[in-house]
Amino acid sequence: MATNTLRVDLVSADRSVWTGEAKQVIAKTVEGEIGLLAGHEPLLAILAEGEVRITLPEGERITAIAEDGFLSVENNVVTIVARKAALA
DSSP states (O other): OOTTOEEEEEEESSSEEEEEEESEEEEEETTEEEEEOTTOOOEEEEEEEEEEEEEOTTSOEEEEEEEEEEEEEETTEEEEEEEEEEEO
């Protein structure tokens, strides 16, 4: 994994939705929308229902819809666990 990317694991309660490298992740938390880049401080947040937008290193964008769960960031790894999640 390149040092300027994040490893992202987006999972729902019953399956893996998307896994890969990303340049940026934007998700909705109960505190508001958050943007994540490589080097982000460790974080644990409660996920709110809404879009998760993932920008790949090449610039392509992936959008998923996630309902309730949590988001964690540590050592350039973003893990999003949602009760329900699907690619848009």
